[in-house]
Amino acid sequence: MRWCLILITSLFVATQIEGQDETLRTTGELRRACSRRGAAKPPPGRINTSDRLKALRRVMQMDTIIQTISIDAYIITSDDEHQTEYVAPYDRRREYISGFSGSSGDAIVTLNKAALWTDGRYHLQADNQLNCDWLLMREGQSKIPTKSDWLKNELANGSRIGADPKLMSASAWNSLKYELDNSTLHLVPVHVNLIDLIWKNHADTIADKDAFVWEFEYSGKNWTTKVEETRNELRNMGVQAMVITSLAEIAWLLNIRGRDIPYNPFVKSYVLLGLHEVRLYVDRSKLVKNDVNKHLRTDWGVSTTSITVQNYEDIWIDLPTYLQAWNTILLPSSSPFSMGVSQAIYSLVPEKKRLYKPSPIIHLKAMKNPVEIAGMEVAHIRDAAAMCEFLDYLETRIGEGDMWSELDVAKIINNIRFEQNFSLGNSFETIVAFGSNGALPHYEPTPATNSIIFTNSTLVIDSGGQYYDGTTDVTRTLHFGTPTKEQINAYTRVLMGSIQLSSLVFPPNMKSSVADVMARAPLWEVGLDYMHGTGHGIGTFLGVHESPISMHYNSRSKDQHLKAGYFLSNEPGFYSEGEFGVRLENILEVIPKPWLLHYTGQSFLGFKDVTLVPYEPKLIDTALLSVHHKRWLNEYNTRIRELVGKELKEKNKMSAFYWMMEKTKHIPGAATSLSYQPVILTTAILFIHFLN
Template sequence: MNSLCLLMIYVLCILVNGNNTDFDRPLGRKLCPPMENIQQPINRVDSSKTLEQLRHEMKQANAYHGPPLDGYIVYDTDEHQNEEVADHDKRLKFISGFGGTGGIALITQTKAIFWTVWMYHQQANEELSCDWELLVHGESLRLDEWILEKMKPHSRIGVDLKFISNGDWEFMERVLTNATINLVPINYNLIDKIWEDDIRPNYPAYKAYVWPLEYAGKTWETKLDDTRKKLASMGFDAMVVTALDEIAWLLNIRGHDIPYGPFLRAYVILSKDQVYLYTDPTKLSDEVRKHLRTDNCVSAHCVRVEDYNFAGERLKAYSMLWRKVLIPAATEFNNGASRYIFLKVNPDKRIQAPSPIMYMMAEKNPVEKLGMRLSHIRDSAAMCNIIASLYEQFNNGKQLTEFAVATIVDKYREGQNFSKGMSFKSIVGYGPNGAIPHYTPSTASSLKLEASSTLVIDSGAHYWDGTTDVTRTNHFGQPSAEQIDAYTRVLMASIDLASFTFPNTLRLNQIDVIARAPLWEIGYDYKHGTAHGIGTFLKVHEPPVNMYYGQKTSDVVLQEGYFISDEPGFYKENHFGIRLENILEVIAKNDTSTSKYLTFTPITLVPFEPRLINYTMLSPKQIRWLNDYNTRIRTEVGAELLKQANSQLGYNWMMDRTVLFSSGDSSHTNKCCIYALIAFIFYIIAH
């Protein structure tokens, strides 16, 4: 790029943004308190009635082993500490109206306080009524700090033991007891008392089904033996399995009980010679019963089935026979067992430790590895067809909205071979909504797509042989210099991580700095992790991987056979967002005489957008990686598109965006200069 073009871009960025890349967050609640003749946000939910009902329940004397409650904590999870929960278990949404995840509420007799993560802050601000005070994790007082500062000594704070992890309970109890504040265990949920059955959704009625060996790669009996061996080596006689993805993996079964998760709502108690499955017996089909040999079960390789509600009391009785029982501890994307489950085992027998199943599940076997690769080729072909269709519709004058795009993405994905539904709710954000990392459109909030800003599409699917998660940022017009610079830096971050070689002892929080360097260079950072694990027809956020440099105590290292995301981002609040996400397979690099090295290979094969790339910013190594990546797309995804009917549009779009770049190719540079010149002229005219 010539010096005049660079100067023009620089001057334009200074004029538009000032010499600052850190954008301040607005203070206070949106349109709170309500103002006369000004309409509240259309997504806002009036929760005054439900709050009044809950406070009435909190006042019931002697109902909670003593005087009335001064506060009540509501979590957004279920008995298994799931990230996504069934509609029947969305207690936090019922009391507050908040439809995202990662929220916690504390209701007192005079206040309603809501904590959310930064990624859901704007959504919560829109949806919560002015009855609520909104706080952001990491940017305000924590729940325990707020209670210590605002509540009087001897206050009584209630919480349902089934919906708080044991680790969270122990931390809260320790902190609050020192301040003579009582954390009160509640044996029945107060939300359930006010959530009327006629308006409360039921659990899904679909039955569980068998995950075939051709995709699993190992029989459930083999997995059972491997788990028992691991438990014995750790010194345990038994364990309780509370994570639904671990149960699905261990028994090679799948279900429909959790949104976007193919899981059966259940507990498993596993010892050296018995397996108990606690679930709704009507959910087990004849095929599953035969698979698990549930009838006349008398051996170590069959499953005894009992009702879901008996799990706690049966664990209490059986654990009397054992010396040491493993109760799952909290890890990344898994909060471990609830306080309720923890208390069912005698103190001298129970030990909390990370579940060994989690690590076996994360390290994919050869059949699972192949399935992940094949499912991502099919999914990448689907994304090429989807994005190509969006470009064509937009260019032909069709008016598209965020919600319409999300509907198109979901409908197309569900029609793919081996598809088993979406792996999470599709994220589609245009312009300012793209700066909200986990924004999901609704008919009420959906923006119309235009040609002036970026469109972020983050979506994924479950297939019989794998789970996918991919993000691409698109632009239907001529990007601004600022958008090109931001996109290019995010691409550089993505490439740097994907091409990184490292010793197998390097911790996740150490690896994370590789991806952030191109953004740190301009004083920018993104407030979410760079990588998470992903399952094989399991959770899209699979433990134990959560790559974030801020987790100073993390000791997780990667293993060959892990699959992780690679998703750096750039978010200019109220303007635009950029995120790129590939799934990477962890592979061995080279063995030396001193240590073993690992690296990555991408299995997501969807083109990046050339019109958003400033190729002069890329190093020769990054250009080589990008050219190799585009060659793989042309070969592997191209072959898949050519064998599919009605995929010519997607094929042509893919070929147009995977042209190999040469350092002598000035076309992209010239386009960038033209875009900068046009933007500069419009700015001068407007001012």
């Protein structure tokens, strides 16, 4: 009887604790090393932002400083004035106030609380970096309040919520305002940025760099042609002009590049594009060198085939002035990886003159022309050779007993990639994550979190390069010892999903979210999953994340169709919290399947892997692979041997060449070519029919 009572009591206590944890999770109070019941050691890398929060709350109450009535809450987004994904150091205001360095997340600070919302990629990272002053709202999990619901619950009637309208997209602003309309809360613009007021040495982080021309040999199309194509789209939409705030769109449209944004070759600027003129708002000094003024024909005067250059800040004066001559102006709305115009731009245009729709440049830019396609393929071969050189070196050194840390790995791979022809450096911060760090999908090593790499777990390396002829993004998972059955199983299932997506043949009207299921199926089969999307678009010497493609079966954004000439990532993963992670990523090119049109009378599309980096054979359980998986691997390895092998031999990188040959050995038991494609095609057609 005594043991029964003990068991019942234990179960009751466990249930009570579980219930308490669930409550703490939904309120954001479930935090690592923040328990009120004990003082656990905080994780390395946690930043104390208590004094910054106190300073912010002081200025929130100073009417004369913020130039409006005091506010009760302040919203700090991750954005700059152009809603760029990666922002310059001086624009990392949300990181400054919170300590959280992830690329996505919004913070809200009230007079007595601070909360951060971020998605599943960053839940673990945010929990580690935020100090205990912060509530963590894990977006994507059940019962997590939205920002508007949280504000309604926290603030008294009549409270004022402030935000910088330049740093918040019109889409996000209007959505929040709509959600607050049935309350007594007021969303108000605060035109003086409060973080800048309290951020010491903020101006010291600003650096000016020159713009340069992206030559025709890489672009395959003159900027004047691109401008005219865009104007035709505007005419079809019935507008006389558009405001272009996206730095990626400006870079593509004018064939100029710069170094104002980390990892992205962008020039900080605005463009007013009319049917008869183009005005570029930029720091004029950036155009003096590298023949940029000559390229843009800035001395031609105002014409349809020249650029008028204005000072960067003049956009706020000129836009209301030129509006008088236009009946309707396009203000780009949000789409995946492109948030559209800021609330500040949006509010300058009278409602009767606004056309608020996605930018037509998004689709023009996403569909690469033949020169861009060839450039992307060549850039990925060059990048694969760099990866093989690095992976051979890393495996050799660790095999000989050298001690390497995550930061050591990141430094070496960045250097090797930068040494490649036509390289301008990384396309994003290199992710090197060993062991339990690999369970954080977007972990980036810092001096505080830097881990030594041993031989008892997996190492995830996610990196990419910016080349004049293309942008790359590749992830491989390694193991330098004897992997466990769990690690092998996870790796193999992730690889199976990657192969199944890559092998998919589909009609042009298939929604991109449908394809996501192909990558997740091998993990779902055993009750596993991952919390991030499977694919994103990628630019050509532009952003590593490019609209309109964002592949997730549960996507909340408008679903898109894939078109020949698009490039996108294929990156399934598996993350065992506190233990290890696995992710594999290739870039896919969308290609036509003309032989099917000939035989069926219906057009179909498929994928071609342009990433050509070997997988790790010791992590593959070939018993789990079907004959079709094996055949795909053999064909993929053959392409690596031919294309990357040639590049390595031409560069006399023979050690890397032999390493690559060893990793790409033939796998027995593959299907013949005649038995493969019909099976994949039939599976795809039945699958799409079932979902529709």
